[in-house]
Amino acid sequence: MSTREGQYRLGAFLLNTGHHVAAWRHPNAWSENGLNFAQYKRLAQTAEQAKFDMIFFADGVAVRREHSTDSLTRSGQIVYFEPITLLSALSAVTEHIGLVATASTTYNEPYHIARKFASLDYLSGGRAGWNVVTSATHAEARNFNREQHMDHELRYERAREFVQVVTGLWDSWTDDAFIRDKETGVYFDADKLHVLNHKGDHFSVQGPLNVARPIQGYPVIIQAGASDTGRDFAAATSEVIFTAQQTLADAQAFYADIKRQAVAYGRNPEHVKIMPGIFAVIGQTESEAKEKYDYLQSLIHPSVGLSLLSGLVGGVDLSSYPLDGPLPDLPETNLQKSRLQLVTELARRDNLTIRQLYEAVAGARGHRTIWGTPEQIADQLEEWYINEAADGFNIMPPYLPDGLDEFVEQVVPILQKRGRFRTEYEGRTLRENLGLPRPVNQFSETPIPATVS
Amino acid sequence: MSTREGQYRLGAFLLNTGHHVAAWRHPNAWSENGLNFAQYKRLAQTAEQAKFDMIFFADGVAVRREHSTDSLTRSGQIVYFEPITLLSALSAVTEHIGLVATASTTYNEPYHIARKFASLDYLSGGRAGWNVVTSATHAEARNFNREQHMDHELRYERAREFVQVVTGLWDSWTDDAFIRDKETGVYFDADKLHVLNHKGDHFSVQGPLNVARPIQGYPVIIQAGASDTGRDFAAATSEVIFTAQQTLADAQAFYADIKRQAVAYGRNPEHVKIMPGIFAVIGQTESEAKEKYDYLQSLIHPSVGLSLLSGLVGGVDLSSYPLDGPLPDLPETNLQKSRLQLVTELARRDNLTIRQLYEAVAGARGHRTIWGTPEQIADQLEEWYINEAADGFNIMPPYLPDGLDEFVEQVVPILQKRGRFRTEYEGRTLRENLGLPRPVNQFSETPIPATVS
Ligand SMILES: Cc1cc2nc3c(=O)[nH]c(=O)nc-3n(C[C@H](O)[C@H](O)[C@H](O)COP(=O)(O)O)c2cc1C
Numbered sequence: 001m002s003t004r005e006g007q008y009r010l011g012a013f014l015l016n017t018g019h020h021v022a023a024w025r026h027p028n029a030w031s032e033n034g035l036n037f038a039q040y041k042r043l044a045q046t047a048e049q050a051k052f053d054m055i056f057f058a059d060g061v062a063v064r065r066e067h068s069t070d071s072l073t074r075s076g077q078i079v080y081f082e083p084i085t086l087l088s089a090l091s092a093v094t095e096h097i098g099l100v101a102t103a104s105t106t107y108n109e110p111y112h113i114a115r116k117f118a119s120l121d122y123l124s125g126g127r128a129g130w131n132v133v134t135s136a137t138h139a140e141a142r143n144f145n146r147e148q149h150m151d152h153e154l155r156y157e158r159a160r161e162f163v164q165v166v167t168g169l170w171d172s173w174t175d176d177a178f179i180r181d182k183e184t185g186v187y188f189d190a191d192k193l194h195v196l197n198h199k200g201d202h203f204s205v206q207g208p209l210n211v212a213r214p215i216q217g218y219p220v221i222i223q224a225g226a227s228d229t230g231r232d233f234a235a236a237t238s239e240v241i242f243t244a245q246q247t248l249a250d251a252q253a254f255y256a257d258i259k260r261q262a263v264a265y266g267r268n269p270e271h272v273k274i275m276p277g278i279f280a281v282i283g284q285t286e287s288e289a290k291e292k293y294d295y296l297q298s299l300i301h302p303s304v305g306l307s308l309l310s311g312l313v314g315g316v317d318l319s320s321y322p323l324d325g326p327l328p329d330l331p332e333t334n335l336q337k338s339r340l341q342l343v344t345e346l347a348r349r350d351n352l353t354i355r356q357l358y359e360a361v362a363g364a365r366g367h368r369t370i371w372g373t374p375e376q377i378a379d380q381l382e383e384w385y386i387n388e389a390a391d392g393f394n395i396m397p398p399y400l401p402d403g404l405d406e407f408v409e410q411v412v413p414i415l416q417k418r419g420r421f422r423t424e425y426e427g428r429t430l431r432e433n434l435g436l437p438r439p440v441n442q443f444s445e446t447p448i449p450a451t452v453s
Numbered sequence: 454m455s456t457r458e459g460q461y462r463l464g465a466f467l468l469n470t471g472h473h474v475a476a477w478r479h480p481n482a483w484s485e486n487g488l489n490f491a492q493y494k495r496l497a498q499t500a501e502q503a504k505f506d507m508i509f510f511a512d513g514v515a516v517r518r519e520h521s522t523d524s525l526t527r528s529g530q531i532v533y534f535e536p537i538t539l540l541s542a543l544s545a546v547t548e549h550i551g552l553v554a555t556a557s558t559t560y561n562e563p564y565h566i567a568r569k570f571a572s573l574d575y576l577s578g579g580r581a582g583w584n585v586v587t588s589a590t591h592a593e594a595r596n597f598n599r600e601q602h603m604d605h606e607l608r609y610e611r612a613r614e615f616v617q618v619v620t621g622l623w624d625s626w627t628d629d630a631f632i633r634d635k636e637t638g639v640y641f642d643a644d645k646l647h648v649l650n651h652k653g654d655h656f657s658v659q660g661p662l663n664v665a666r667p668i669q670g671y672p673v674i675i676q677a678g679a680s681d682t683g684r685d686f687a688a689a690t691s692e693v694i695f696t697a698q699q700t701l702a703d704a705q706a707f708y709a710d711i712k713r714q715a716v717a718y719g720r721n722p723e724h725v726k727i728m729p730g731i732f733a734v735i736g737q738t739e740s741e742a743k744e745k746y747d748y749l750q751s752l753i754h755p756s757v758g759l760s761l762l763s764g765l766v767g768g769v770d771l772s773s774y775p776l777d778g779p780l781p782d783l784p785e786t787n788l789q790k791s792r793l794q795l796v797t798e799l800a801r802r803d804n805l806t807i808r809q810l811y812e813a814v815a816g817a818r819g820h821r822t823i824w825g826t827p828e829q830i831a832d833q834l835e836e837w838y839i840n841e842a843a844d845g846f847n848i849m850p851p852y853l854p855d856g857l858d859e860f861v862e863q864v865v866p867i868l869q870k871r872g873r874f875r876t877e878y879e880g881r882t883l884r885e886n887l888g889l890p891r892p893v894n895q896f897s898e899t900p901i902p903a904t905v906s
């Protein structure tokens with residue numbers, strides 16, 4: 001076994017009432033968490049006390065369509081804060097932790113997104129991060145003047161241009177552009193302004209941005225694409241990569257693939273942090289943990305499980321197939337290709353019925369699910385870290401607040417004792433804490449060579 | 454003179470370093486206020502301690518284009534927080550004050566705007582307000598894939614449909630839709646969901662919104678249109694109306710016109726609050742106040758004054774006309790018609806040169822400018838209130854923080870002593886404090902008749 005030094009990155013992936021599909025039904029769960037600021041404040045402060053790198057909020061711009069009204073009415077993920085407003089509010093009640101939100105490139109304009117994340121970066125003193133997604137559902141398209149979700153390849157084309165425009169807008173001003181000289185009356189130095197004048201296939205954006213260059217240069221750029229196109233995009237542009245991986249071998253393959261592609265793009269592979277999701281159920285004994293997991297599973301209504309599974313396989317309605325029969329062969333769709341593949345492989349590998357399959361993914365929607373004692377959980381993280389399957393982990397609490405509290409109280413101290421996790425924040429910004437360099441302004445600064453030969 | 458009872462509404466209209474065009478050059482001004490959260494927090498808390506109804510942030514989605522690089526580099530209004538993120542952060546450090554931001558209907562999509570204001574309403578416990586604008590510059594168009602700003606009438610058509618979609622989305626759920634019954638596993642009542650399915654000339658939006666019905670039903674809707682079309686739109690839809698008025702007579706005419714039109718739309722005129730802007734310079738004596746005003750005026754660089762004036766008259770470049778000559782006849786443009794008229798009338802009435810005209814509008818950009826002792830300022834407000842020229846005032850501090858602090862410390866106590874301003878917040882929400890009714894859900898609730906005859 002190779003020995004790998006260093007520390008993990010940890011993110012708290014907070015999803016309304018928790019990640020388990022029946023989370024909100026747990027007697028201790030905060031069932032209205034999605035729209036309760038006091039509860040989010042408490043969770044963010046808990047993650048910060050534990051020195052997590054970041055909290056992360058996923059996002060979609062529609063109510064998820066379900067295959068039956070019944071399953072829709074049973075979902076706890078229906079209404080929730082818009083994540084950039086929520087993170088802005090949390091910036092005022094936290095000091096160190098990174099604040100990461102998803103924003104879609106398919107259903108937004110780059111000027112707004114550049115501006116909002118730059119604004120969040122100033123509000124938080126340099127703690128903003130953007131999870132760049134291309135969205136996944138027709139329901140989202142239909143809230144934005146379209147009938148259908150945009151084609152997978154076209155979405156990624158648009159996403160590339162979108163990120164190019166956003167970073168161009170973030171570079172509208174050099175870091176030292178604003179002089180604010182009261183005597184002479186000059187507010188900024190005209191030479192330090194770059195007007196973007198972007199004209200591309202998808203966007204025409206003149207600029208400049210009406211926010212100064214973000215404190216971090218750019219807020220940290222994050223991606224979770226899993227298809228070939230998605231990985232290529234992530235390797236080219238992203239500094240943190242979220243991913244859903246089930247086995248060590250798959251996670252290692254993904255890790256190696258992304259790092260290789262990043263290097264091919266001329267990037268330092270250390271500047272691409274791979275963080276698989278971990279759905280961990282913690283008990284004092286392994287069997288107590290398993291019981292806790294089984295109890296959560298028992299709360300899943302069949303219509304909810306079926307609907308969740310349909311969502312993961314690209315929207316195919318599975319209700320006409322026998323629940324206790326095998327998963328049928330499914331067509332590739334325009335939606336989340338890679339998730340379909342993952343779920344299909346899982347079903348074939350373990351020879352699962354439809355019901356068993358939805359139970360297997362109901363907790364973590366395809367992410368790695370583990371149960372055990374705090375030591376066992378810590379060992380599992382260690383195994384993925386030392387075997388180059390992960391640079392850190394996105395912790396996905398099964399339900400809230402207990403899922404986060406238990407991890408923070410029971411697992412984090414073990415990681416710290418083993419020297420695998422910080423006991424104090426190293427830096428001032430999210431970038432500094434993650435060990436990522438501050439990007440140079442693409443227009444008006446050139447890196448100063450370290451040596452002159 | 455009629456006697457009018459009741460109390461004023463007061464808003465703090467906070468514009469980066471202050472409203473005066475040279476505000477940031479004042480020795481005491483917070484010249485980097487636009488991106489300094491600690492300073493905004495202090496201002497918001499000051500306004501809240503004084504029991505203001507609301508703080509208001511204007512917005513534009515571009516750096517204002519200037520007629521010369523020189524004037525651009527001298528502007529203190531170049532970079533600032535995106536207002537919805539800023540208000541979200543301020544929601545966490547205030548408890549009572551209303552949080553109002555501009556958002557453009559021309560360069561946004563209704564789903565995003567409905568969602569963000571609903572989210573802010575939840576973050577703040579029911580204190581959100583939306584100033585609906587149609588934007589004013591070509592520079593904004595060019596950040597959003599257009600060459601030219603949309604035509605004035607078309608913008609308002611789009612704005613009407615936009616507001617219709619947004620309120621429709623806010624009514625996606627009844628107030629009591631979310632049951633969250635852990636026992637039965639039902640999260641919401643299917644009968645309490647309305648899917649909008651809007652298909653109009655400008656937007657196709659399916660819905661429902663992924664935020665519950667806002668705490669206020671709808672966040673408070675505000676408008677500042679001044680053209681005939683703008684007034685009609687305001688009278689039909691808005692609950693607070695901001696306006697720039699210079700003389701008592703003009704303000705009375707505006708007030709009467711809006712109230713009449715609101716009544717014609719079947720609305721209760723009490724539910725339309727008219728709040729002209731007031732740019733007040735306060736001194737211990739009248740002459741001290743005048744000196745403070747003159748000092749601010751002395752800080753205006755000619756290129757800044759000229760450029761500001763060009764902006765107000767619809768973008769016409771005035772630099773080829775003699776500074777000490779009269780204002781030439783100007784063409785009507787597609788941009789802010791009413792502001793052009795206002796400025797032209799002012800020049801003709803007082804027979805002003807171009808230089809004198811820009812000095813006259815430099816402080817408050819066409820809003821009412823007054824200087825005097827705290828008592829004199831209070832008297833001026835009283836005059837407009839009792840003569841039905843205003844239901845309240847949008848206070849525009851010349852520079853910050855002093856402009857707000859002086860008003861709060863010196864004028865507010867006089868208004869309170871006279872019984873014209875609250876000493877405690879009456880309600881929990883912005884709507885309650887303003888004395889506005891909570892809107893009924895247009896789809897699923899009918900108002901219960903007060904009496905049955
Ligand atoms: C941890 C994680 C978080 C994600 N968050 C979001 C999200 O918030 N919104 C979204 O539309 N997609 C989200 N996705 C989906 C990915 O962006 C991506 O669409 C998906 O992994 C399929 O990959 P592909 O787009 O390359 O086919 C997330 C994926 C992962 C693994």
Ligand SMILES: Cc1cc2nc3c(=O)[nH]c(=O)nc-3n(C[C@H](O)[C@H](O)[C@H](O)COP(=O)(O)O)c2cc1C
Nearest residue numbers: 511512555586588677678679680683695696697790
């Ligand atoms: C107090 C006040 C605040 C305003 N705030 C904004 C703003 O933030 N953004 C904007 O584009 N226009 C703003 N406006 C401009 C108005 O929305 C409107 O465009 C202008 O008064 C011209 O009226 P018209 O559009 O009916 O021609 C504001 C006007 C006033 C009086």
